[in-house]
Amino acid sequence: MGDDHSEDTSDDDAGADGDVTRRSLLAAAAGAGVASTAGCAGISTPADVASAASIRGNVAYFRGPDQLTAESAVFLDARSRERFRREHVYGARRVPVESVTARAERESGLVPDADAIASTLGSVGLTPDRDVVVYGSSVGARVSRVVFALEYLGHEGEITVLNGGYEAWNGRVGVGSRVPVETRYEASPNDDLIVTRDWIADRVGSFNADGPGLIDVRPPEAYLGARNAAKLVDSNARHGHLPGAVDVHWTGNVNGQQLAEPGTLAGLYFESAGVDMDGPTVVYGQGNVNPTNTWLVLRALQAEDVRLYDGGFGEWANVPETLRGRYPVETKTTTVVETTGSVGGDDDGGFSCTG
Incomplete structure (x- = not known):
């Protein structure tokens, strides 16, 4: 997934x-x-x-x-x-x-x-x-x-x-590589940075309205669930997006090797996508790599409360049929914010172009 x-x-x-x-x-x-x-x-x-x-x-x-x-x-x-x-x-x-x-x-x-x-x-x-x-x-x-x-x-x-x-x-x-001396990394997980499938399900109907913001970072074709589109992931049982999500393809954050112009990014997210700088905003993609780029950019732009849905659309789309009523997928109501950008090197996630 x-x-x-x-x-x-x-x-x-x-x-x-x-x-x-x-x-x-x-x-x-x-x-x-x-x-x-x-x-x-x-x-x-x-x-x-x-x-x-x-x-x-x-x-x-x-x-x-x-x-x-x-x-x-x-x-x-x-x-x-x-x-x-x-x-x-x-x-x-x-x-x-x-x-x-x-x-x-x-x-x-x-x-x-x-x-x-x-x-x-x-x-x-x-x-x-x-x-x-x-x-x-x-x-x-x-x-x-x-x-x-x-x-x-x-x-x-x-x-x-x-x-x-x-x-x-x-x-x-x-050049080459060395084996570093291992240490014990003492973690103190911060669950305020993530949301779960059920957290989202409890708020369906409120995103980008009176509730939290919700950003889908995948290409528009995947977000729209366009039939036979190359950007669709074959392993997904359903196609489309989480109800209420706004699509802002994450590659718009990057201009080659560098961060895109910060003023342009601020306009993209806080004006065009309507992200609230003070309220919670959730980002998700197909999995849990590409959406972290939008998570990081929003935090870099001083948004106060940005969270990652780590399960991603891959988890949401593939719940058992008996649970699909609680975890619905939407295709009709759509908001796509157009972006331009290109990612240099192998930092496109190295995994999937679908987010």
């Missing part, structure tokens, strides 16, 4: 980190293949790229490389194993995204499996008090799922997202 496909996550110790910088690597490449670019129009240096990723305005979480201040922060790499081994921020620790999507079954529905996720964070040597910088190829769903996992477990240190992704990094880099 999730929107993730498993990948090989074994990290054998195949080499030590190299003491080099991304700037020096790019300079070497330029010397080999672009001999005389000084003064040429359109040439960007690593410093230019890093500077362009700087965030302006009252935006939480996201920072460009030039804005990072915590020298002792632990860098968490959310990219694929292959990309990490090829090159990464010096000293970074890879967090396999599928390992922080684990869910546990409650009577009220699926919720994040705090014990399993805490075990993953401990396996990379992390403790709750450490400041962290999370990065990927972009600022897409892989990165935001790691951030959500940290926040859900009650992480105490500062959590920063590297805007621009790895391509914007111009500091020291490493």
Whole structure:
């Protein structure tokens, strides 16, 4: 029911980190293949790229490389194993995204499996008090799922997202991988960040009216349940969306490797989608990876109460037939907010384009 496909996550110790910088690597490449670019129009240096990723305005979480201040922060790499081994921020620790999507079954529905996720964070040597910088190829769903996992477990240190992704990094880099010293990650789960299937069922009929906001992050074709659309998930017994939900496809949050312009995002959610900055807003997708990107963006824009339906449409659509009256699916009443955006690298969630 999730929107993730498993990948090989074994990290054998195949080499030590190299003491080099991304700037020096790019300079070497330029010397080999672009001999005389000084003064040429359109040439960007690593410093230019890093500077362009700087965030302006009252935006939480996201920072460009030039804005990072915590020298002792632990860098968490959310990219694929292959990309990490090829090159990464010096000293970074890879967090396999599928390992922080684990869910546990409650009577009220699926919720994040705090014990399993805490075990993953401990396996990379992390403790709750450490400041962290999370990065990927972009600022897409892989990165935001790691951030959500940290926040859900009650992480105490500062959590920063590297805007621009790895391509914007111009500091020291490493290659290969090392096995970190494991720790015990003591989790303090924050259930105020999630809702369950039954929590939603109890409020059907009130969303985006007098009750909480409800955002569907999937492509419009999936939200509408368009017959024979390529975006539909074959394993779903029903198609459509949760009653009252507004559709805002999550990829509109991202412009290549960077966060989309914050003012544009504020207009998208607080004006076009009608999100209440002070009231509760629930986000959901097909599974529990892609919707965390919208969850993170809304929190970065200072929305006070943003929650994730971790079970997602995959859980809701596939309840037994006898329970469908309590968990209805809607197709007729629709509100689609048009978005534009593209996700660079492999940070599109790496799982499913359906949210």
